[in-house]
Amino acid sequence: MTAVASLLDELRAAREYTNGLLDHVPDGDWYRMPAEGVTHIAWQVGHLAWAELGLCLVRVCGMSPEEISLLPKHYGELFGKGSVPRTEDDRHPEPAELRAAADRVHAAALEAVSQLDDSVLDEPAGPPHLMFTSKREALRWCAHHELTHTGQIILLRRLLGHTARR
Template identity: 45%
Template sequence: MSQLMAAIDGLRTARRYTERILENVDPTDWFRQPAEGVTHVAWQVGHMTVAEFRLAMQRIHGPQPTDAELVSDEFLALFGKGSQPDPDASKYPSVQQIRATFDRVHEQTIEQLRTVSDETLESPSEPPHPMFSTKLGALHWTAQHEIHARRPDQPHQTTIGERRDVVAGSVGAGDRV
């Protein structure tokens, strides 16, 4: 398997796992924060969307004229690096819009990657990032980010799964699942 195909496989594997978890989260629970300072599912999904857009699309191909059609500036601000979740659903796009952007970015990422050369993958990723130095590294980190997230002890999927379980009342807000 080529390096590119291995990276694409990693992205697809992470996404399949995330989708399995999301299937079990009621859309009415996407904005519920089980405890103060804890993210909600909508923010997690939006954040993973922005991460894939920035890491796997813009770092590989650079900014494109159609970027704003794919992910709005408002979406980037709500879910990008440094953003904070707010339990007020009215401040966010709908669950359907967040999910549509999540799906659209992933589909476009995979489509754009089909034409990337090994030479491009081996080239430096700019600007510098503490977790990788090449564009191939950016792709691998994209999949890891979706699984391993901001805090090493709490992957995005685990966080989504915990929100689902806490909201459903099967575990307490501080319990590990």
């Protein structure tokens, strides 16, 4: 198995796990923010879509943000790094649109990364980042980042009264 194929498997496995959890969250709970928390499921999913776009398509595959039309521009304000999850915002997408957006980005990322040769994986992955320097590390971080946020989704589900199981 090539290194690219192995990294693609990590990205797929992380998303499969996330989607299995989301399949059992009613739409009405996506923007509920428990008193114990500071976030909601919709922000987690929007953030994952925005981050995967930036990590895989921009940093690793070298696309410019302007040429990527997979997400509305305001998603950066709603879900990007440093954004603040809010329960009320007239720009908030419905859960089905958020999932579709995350699916579009994920499919595009898998397709773009699958075109890479293993020889480029040790090249720098854009500007400095605390968690990685190379394209290989950026792809691995993308999968780990997703699982970090999936853990938050699990906690939110529990706080909203859902069982821990998928």
